[in-house]
Amino acid sequence: MSELRNVVIIGSGCSGHTAALYTARANLKPLVVEGHEPGGQLALTTMVENFPGFPEGIMGPLLVENMRKQAERFGAEYRTAHLSSVDLSQRPFALHLGKHQVHAQSLIIASGASARWLGLPNEQKLIGHGVSSCATCDGFFFSGKEIVVVGGGDSAMEEALFLTRFATKVTLIHRREQFRASKIMLERAQRHEKIQFLPNTVVEDVYDVGKQEVTGLKLRNVKTGEQRDFPTSALFLGIGHDPNAKMFAGQLDTDGDGYLKIHNYVLTRVHGVFACGDVQDRRYRQAITAAGTGCMAAIEVEKFLEEHGS
Numbered sequence: 001m002s003e004l005r006n007v008v009i010i011g012s013g014c015s016g017h018t019a020a021l022y023t024a025r026a027n028l029k030p031l032v033v034e035g036h037e038p039g040g041q042l043a044l045t046t047m048v049e050n051f052p053g054f055p056e057g058i059m060g061p062l063l064v065e066n067m068r069k070q071a072e073r074f075g076a077e078y079r080t081a082h083l084s085s086v087d088l089s090q091r092p093f094a095l096h097l098g099k100h101q102v103h104a105q106s107l108i109i110a111s112g113a114s115a116r117w118l119g120l121p122n123e124q125k126l127i128g129h130g131v132s133s134c135a136t137c138d139g140f141f142f143s144g145k146e147i148v149v150v151g152g153g154d155s156a157m158e159e160a161l162f163l164t165r166f167a168t169k170v171t172l173i174h175r176r177e178q179f180r181a182s183k184i185m186l187e188r189a190q191r192h193e194k195i196q197f198l199p200n201t202v203v204e205d206v207y208d209v210g211k212q213e214v215t216g217l218k219l220r221n222v223k224t225g226e227q228r229d230f231p232t233s234a235l236f237l238g239i240g241h242d243p244n245a246k247m248f249a250g251q252l253d254t255d256g257d258g259y260l261k262i263h264n265y266v267l268t269r270v271h272g273v274f275a276c277g278d279v280q281d282r283r284y285r286q287a288i289t290a291a292g293t294g295c296m297a298a299i300e301v302e303k304f305l306e307e308h309g310s
């Protein structure tokens with residue numbers, strides 16, 4: 001069984017919903033494949049205070065649900081499915097959604113990037129309640145508090161430095177003695193009076209699910225094996241993200257970390273295939289920038305189909 005679509009959108013985070021809204025209003029009747037993380041990373045957050053138009057803030061899951069309803073109002077169709085394989089060698093592109101096959105005259109990849117987590121017993125239960133992978137998103141909520149950043153690379157240094165704007169102290173925990181961050185970033189963090197380093201240490205769990213807030217961590221020294229509790233108000237993960245682009249390997253260009261390479265804002269090297277949001281953005285990773293590139297991808301799709309036929 002197969003069907004032909006003007007445009008298929010892979011992903012249902014901010015970029016995917018925005019692309020769906022714009023292509024639906026252009027009467028292109030988009031099909032949105034929700035993916036393995038419906039709603040994207042906003043679905044894992046609590047209060048969002050930096051998305052324009054919501055002076056009192058809005059809960060992350062509610063924001064993405066409102067985006068979806070807005071797109072559906074104009075005719076976007078959503079389907080819960082996993083993209084098992086794709087053939088971009090010719091138009092229309094062939095997409096396998098389980099046992100179902102869809103052909104698309106154009107494709108918008110908005111599959112996002114997944115934060116790397118530590119795999120702690122209570123980590124997922126406290127996401128949005130003191131456990132975060134985005135300092136820019138959540139740092140403000142911990143003004144005047146002591147917080148922890150885990151990681152040893154440039155991402156961790158950047159997170160720690162940013163968080164000093166709000167926290168009274170930032171403890172940077174790393175499992176090794178040496179840090180893999182660039183020399184300039186490491187020295188900048190080491191010079192900051194609010195940042196202290198705790199090397200040779202791993203986090204084994206986070207407290208306190210019962211209170212629905214982070215109150216401390218269970219730490220272990222990797223050299224001595226000594227365990228101890230460490231009080232803190234937040235745990236920020238600075239260990240990077242994994243772009244959800246593996247299914248396009250060999251067909252689209254990627255950088256060394258797997259992010260899709262784009263040309264002229266949202267174009268990939270395959271005509272008719274566009275990428276937006278965190279799957280191609282390793283720098284900003286914000287809801288508003290994802291939505292902006294979703295809009296750009298949709299407008300480019302509309303122009304592409306006008307020129308090449310839908």
